[in-house]
Amino acid sequence: MAENKEIAVGIDIGGTNSRYGVVSESGEVLKHDRFPTRSYPKAEGFVRAISRKIKEILAEFEGYTFKGIGIGAPNGNFFRGTIEQAPNLNWEGVIPFVDQFKKYFSERVVLTNDANAAAIGEMMFGGARVMKDFIVITLGTGLGSGFVVNGDLVYGHDGFAGELGHTFVYLDSGRKCGCGRRGCLETYASAQGIKRTVFELMAENTQISELRDLSYSQMTSEHIYHAAQNGDRIAKQAFDITGHYLGIKLADAVVHTSPEAIFLYGGLAKSGNLILNPTIKAFDDHVMNIFKGKVSIRSSELNGKQGAILGAAALVWKRRKS
C-alpha cells in the first residue's frame, strides 16, 4: 500500500433521514448509507447511534488517515457548532451538536448549514475549484444559499449569512412564508414554491393538466418535472415563472458580492434546462449593466452525485483564512 490517504466523513442531516458517507480527499464517496433521523426523539440518542455506526465503518478503512467529520444541517451554525431551532427536525431549541460528537471523536468536527456545505463542496470537488467568488443556491423544500467571497465562505457576524430565500420578491405583499413574513423568494423558487405556482395556475386558467389529478399534499416537484417533460403546459409555465422570479432576485444578489458564477443545486435544480433557461433569461434581462455577460448561471457539478455528503465532508479539509 502507498502512503496513507486521507478520508473524512460527511453527514447531511435531514428531517426524516440523514445521509452519511466516507469521502476521499479527491472527492470520491467510498461508502455511504442513510440513517433514520426521525427515529431519535433526542439529538443525543441520534449522535450516539450514528457515531457507533461511523466507527464500525471506519474500521473498514484501515491504512487511511481519518481527518474528521463534517456536518451539513438545517439551521446549522458554524461558529457555535449548534443546530438552532430547525423547523423540520424533531429536536427543539439550540443543540450543541458538535460538542455531542466530540464525546465520541477526537478528530476535527465541523458543522454548518446545508447550503454552506454545498458551497464548500462545489469549491473543493465541483465547478468552483478555481473560483474565489461564487454563490450556490440550493433548491430543495426551501431555498438556501452559500456565498463565497475571496475564497472564503461568508458566515457573517453571527454565522447566519446567506439567507437568500428570505429576500423580498414583493414588499409587504405576496405569498405567506414559513418565516412569518410575506413575499419571500423561497415561497416562489423552491419545491414548495413551484407547487404553489402550479396551484395558482390551475385556479387561474382552464388548461388541461395531469397535475389536476393530484392533491396539494400528494404533489411533489418531481410530478411537476415529469409533467413538464410530457409537455404539460401548466407545468412548463410553472417552471418559467419560478425561473423568472429566481433570475430577477439573482440579479439583485450579484450586486452585493459580484460572483463569477451561480450554481443551482438540489432537487429542483436537477430539472436542468427547465429551470435554468428561464432563470438565465430573467437574470440577463434584469441584471445591472456592469455585470452583464460576466456571471455564469449553471447546474452544480455535485447534482446527481452524493453532493450533500461531499459538501459536508469538504468542511473537514477547508480551513478558513483569518
Next chain:
Amino acid sequence: MAENKEIAVGIDIGGTNSRYGVVSESGEVLKHDRFPTRSYPKAEGFVRAISRKIKEILAEFEGYTFKGIGIGAPNGNFFRGTIEQAPNLNWEGVIPFVDQFKKYFSERVVLTNDANAAAIGEMMFGGARVMKDFIVITLGTGLGSGFVVNGDLVYGHDGFAGELGHTFVYLDSGRKCGCGRRGCLETYASAQGIKRTVFELMAENTQISELRDLSYSQMTSEHIYHAAQNGDRIAKQAFDITGHYLGIKLADAVVHTSPEAIFLYGGLAKSGNLILNPTIKAFDDHVMNIFKGKVSIRSSELNGKQGAILGAAALVWKRRKS
C-alpha cells in the same frame, strides 16, 4: 522630535471638485484642500497638476514617513486601479488612474470606489474599528455601498461588488434609474431620490410647503432637510418614505452577509434622525426573525469630518488578507 510618524494622502475625486488631505495613522487630517476636477478635460492633466500640489504640501511634512496615496473615485476599480465610465466625470472611458499617479510617486497608490473607501475609513478610523462584518451606505447624489466581510472589503471577482443602489424596490416598474433600468433603490433613497419623492408628494396632495417655491433644478436635499426641520409636512413625509424604502432593502441586504452594523454616510445621512428613525423602523418591521435585534443602524462616525479624505487615506494602510 520622536520617531517618524506615518502619513498618507487621501484623495476623494468629485465631478466638480476633488478633495485631498494629509492624514496621520491615527486618523487626524493634518492638512486638506480642494482641487478643481472640472478644469481638467483630461485625467493626465489633472493627475500631473494635483501631484505637483501634493508634493509641495508633503515638503511641509519633514520628519514624517510618507506611505502613499489612497484614492476614492466614482466607478473606481480596486483590482485594475482604473476609473471606468464614471458618468459624473468629464473623463471618458477607462482611465488607468493609478498608473498615471505612479509616474510621480514611488510609494503605494491604491484606488477604489468612494463607497468602498468610506467603508475602509469606518473600519480604520470610525465606528467599525472592532468589527469584522458591516456595511457602509453612502447617501449622496446616488446610493453607494461598501460591504466588509470577515475583516475584508468585498470586491467580488471583478472589483465591482457592493452596488446596493441598484437592487430593485419594484420589479419591472417604479422610477427610471440612471443605470437604464427601473425601480432601483437609488431612485428612492439618495439626494436625487428624496427630491423625486418631494415632487411626487407635491403632485399628489395640496399641502402647503415652502418646497413648492423651488424648481426641480434648484432644489437640493439641504432644502428638504431645512424644510423638514421647520416642520414642513411634505419634507418630513419625504424623509419617512425615503427611510421606509431604505430600511426594507437593508433588511434584504443583511441576509446576504449578516453584518453587525450598517453605517449611513454622506449628504443625506447628515440629516440624522430624520432619515435614521424611519429607516430603523422599516428595517425592524421587515427584517427576518433570526437577524432581529442584532443589526445596529447608525450614522457614520466620519460624517461631518473630512470623511471622504479619511476613507481614501485609510486604503494605504489597510492591506488585504489573501
